[in-house]
Amino acid sequence: MSLDNRPVYTGGCQCGAVRFRVEGALGDASVCHCRMCQKASGNFYLPLVSVRGAKLDWTRGAPRRFRSSNAAWRGFCADCGTPLTFEAPDGIALAIAAFDHAEEIAPTVQWGIEAKLPYVDHIHELPGEDTLADTSSSSSRRSRLLPAPRPRHRTMAAGGKIMTETVRTGGCQCGAVRFRIRGALGRPSICHCRMCQKQFGSFFGALVTVPKDGVEWVREEPSYFQSSVNIDRGFCRRCGTPLTYRQPGGLEIAIGAFDDRSDLAPQIQINYAARLPWVEKIFDAPVHDDPDYYTRQESIISFQHPDHETANWPQQGLKL
Structure with a gap:
């Protein structure tokens, strides 16, 4: 806890080149099944927690950022590749696994359920x-x-x-x-x-x-x-x-x-x-079902490489 009794969280990448400190209450913890999050994490889904209502400090180094779409940047450690952030116009979220005590941050909602892998x-x-x-x-x-x-x-x-x-x-x-x-x-x-x-x-x-x-x-x-x-x-x-x-x-x-x-x-x-203590129960979490979410999704232009071979990439005219 901080001096004014606000919760404090710390974390960082694998190699230690990037470390962070979060002071204040965390926002929603979630998993996102969208293909863009699958690709960014090399996994089946990406677990994130919002810190937009808290104070985030990079106490050592800072993430390198990749613009994955017209609406988001994704931060990672340039020295070890650890996924660290998801940054959108309405705030920033951190990868739950990057926290020193990830077991304290259980997801409470699922996003992008339409892209969830069948298994x-x-x-x-x-x-x-x-x-x-x-x-x-x-x-x-x-x-x-x-x-x-x-x-x-x-x-x-x-x-x-x-x-x-x-x-x-x-x-x-x-x-x-x-x-x-x-x-x-x-x-x-x-x-x-x-x-x-x-x-x-x-x-x-x-x-x-x-x-x-x-x-x-x-x-x-x-x-x-x-x-x-x-x-x-x-x-x-x-x-x-x-x-x-x-x-x-x-x-x-x-x-x-x-x-x-x-x-x-x-x-x-x-x-x-x-395994994390609640990992078997994360799909009991409710699905985010906000019509505005799907409206925003329709306006997103992905800058990620497609799931097939290309002769040249980025495509001509794509602004990264």
């Missing part, structure tokens, strides 16, 4: 394993590195034979980093460890293992932050999108960064004991 309601039903996310032994991630039990895409060839479609694409918000993957993916998973929470600015990291030597970076490559002895976490330095988890045993890519995420439902939870 997110059932994530809490997945089997859980307790392992350490960042460790000197790559064996702790073995559950993620298992091959997928079936192809993620199937097409029918002549004669009815099933053929595997082996190419997937994706990338960051701004389009500077794009990837192409050939080969079967591993088992999709979510990880509740604190390090993954901070990397994604969310309640967990959502990742899928990709084939060894099967990833082609078709534009720029990710920048990396070394989060522990054997672990590097990749992100786009231009827009902050979380992209990869790299360890000696392999490479995983953020599910939210894929152009098509519809069939990448997670199959297991890692670091189950570290």
Whole structure:
């Protein structure tokens, strides 16, 4: 508490280059399912809390900002990629996972429900394993590195034979980093460890293992932050999108960064004991149902890269 008995909250990015202090009552805590928030966090949704009625100070460094639309800027740490802010004309919100005590800030409302991925309601039903996310032994991630039990895409060839479609694409918000993957993916998973929470600015990291030597970076490559002895976490330095988890045993890519995420439902939870205490109940929160919200949505022009390949980006005439 401050000297005048106002609540005080602190937080910051993974690497410590950006730290903040909030004095005063927080506003609504929410999760947003819109595709723009999925892409900004490399995840299934983005948890945010409004601080427009409180005093926000950047006590060390300040976020770099990417203009994701004509109505919003998204702030992140330029050194480690941690998602930090959502800034709109009516105020600023901070990523809940960036707070030092994120467990104190449970969401009370859902936004963008029309874009919610079909499998997110059932994530809490997945089997859980307790392992350490960042460790000197790559064996702790073995559950993620298992091959997928079936192809993620199937097409029918002549004669009815099933053929595997082996190419997937994706990338960051701004389009500077794009990837192409050939080969079967591993088992999709979510990880509740604190390090993954901070990397994604969310309640967990959502990742899928990709084939060894099967990833082609078709534009720029990710920048990396070394989060522990054997672990590097990749992100786009231009827009902050979380992209990869790299360890000696392999490479995983953020599910939210894929152009098509519809069939990448997670199959297991890692670091189950570290999950936030209310994470299984967030979809009990009411859906924001304000007609003005949908009217405003119709006026938003996205500056994020679309969910498909482009020959040139940004498009000619787009003002970023």
